[in-house]
Amino acid sequence: MTKPVNEAAVVFLSRSANEGFARATAACFAAQLDPTLDEVNDIKTAVSEAVTNCIVHAYPDCIGKVSMRLRLFGDNTLEIVVKDWGVGIEDVAQARQPLYTTGDETRSGMGFTIMESFMDGVKVRSAPGKGTTVTLRRRVSLRVGGGA
Amino acid sequence: MAVTCTGENRVLRAVVSGEVDHHGAKQIMGELERSINAALPRSLTLDLGEVSFMDSSGIAVILRAYRRLGELGGELKVCNIPEQAGKVLRAAGVDRLVSFE
Incomplete structure (x- = not known):
């Protein structure tokens, strides 16, 4: 794979107040691509889903660490890797099914569906007892007349 | 207050404001639930005009309100769905279940 043009990373605790922090951080990093408002919103929405999964599912009974790595590639692709060291997912294919959730009544089971429909690529790697890594990729359109 | 309710004669309008994510959804659901239980509405309009962000937590909020209204007949x-929230709701097919204005 080609080397990233730019890279940043943050680590935060799995507290729900950090959902907004993670969204804003990703949006801020993505701003250098000169994305449209729609593109920024898609990125924020997908990040929100990935980070919420860590908070709700990875650490159900405790507070743990979540890392988010942001990388920018030369073809205007943004890659966001959200990683936790929590309980992991036994059956990733099942977890990705629409409406499937192990959460309470405040969860819709649509998190992965939203990530998939808003991103160009969603990869999930998980090992029970070890944690989960979700990789989101989104190519941002090059705007005519946009400076770099 | 994340939800402001107005109405009479079992016709309720609830204006939801702020970020509807997992962090905010519990409070919004609680406030909405209390208003529904107090008014027992035959019509509820959820006004999303003041919503600045919504993720799949908002789907759960709307589906819960939909089920409660169903129970009450x-x-x-x-209504007033911002573009970002609308995209989330449509991706989940909520527009096939609930009428959008």
Whole structure:
């Protein structure tokens, strides 16, 4: 794979107040691509889903660490890797099914569906007892007349 | 207050404001639930005009309100949907279940 043009990373605790922090951080990093408002919103929405999964599912009974790595590639692709060291997912294919959730009544089971429909690529790697890594990729359109 | 309710004669309008994510959804659901239980509406309009962000937590909020109104024999409408929230709701097919205005 080609080397990233730019890279940043943050680590935060799995507290729900950090959902907004993670969204804003990703949006801020993505701003250098000169994305449209729609593109920024898609990125924020997908990040929100990935980070919420860590908070709700990875650490159900405790507070743990979540890392988010942001990388920018030369073809205007943004890659966001959200990683936790929590309980992991036994059956990733099942977890990705629409409406499937192990959460309470405040969860819709649509998190992965939203990530998939808003991103160009969603990869999930998980090992029970070890944690989960979700990789989101989104190519941002090059705007005519946009400076770099 | 994340939810402001107005109405009479079992016709309720609830204006939801702020970020509807997992962090905010519990409070919004609680406030909405209390208003529904107090008014027992036959019609509830959820006004999303003041919503600055919504993720799949908002889907759960709307589906819960939809089920509650169903139990009461009432109707749920959602209006003033910002573009970002609308995209989330449509991706989940909520627009096939609840009427959008």
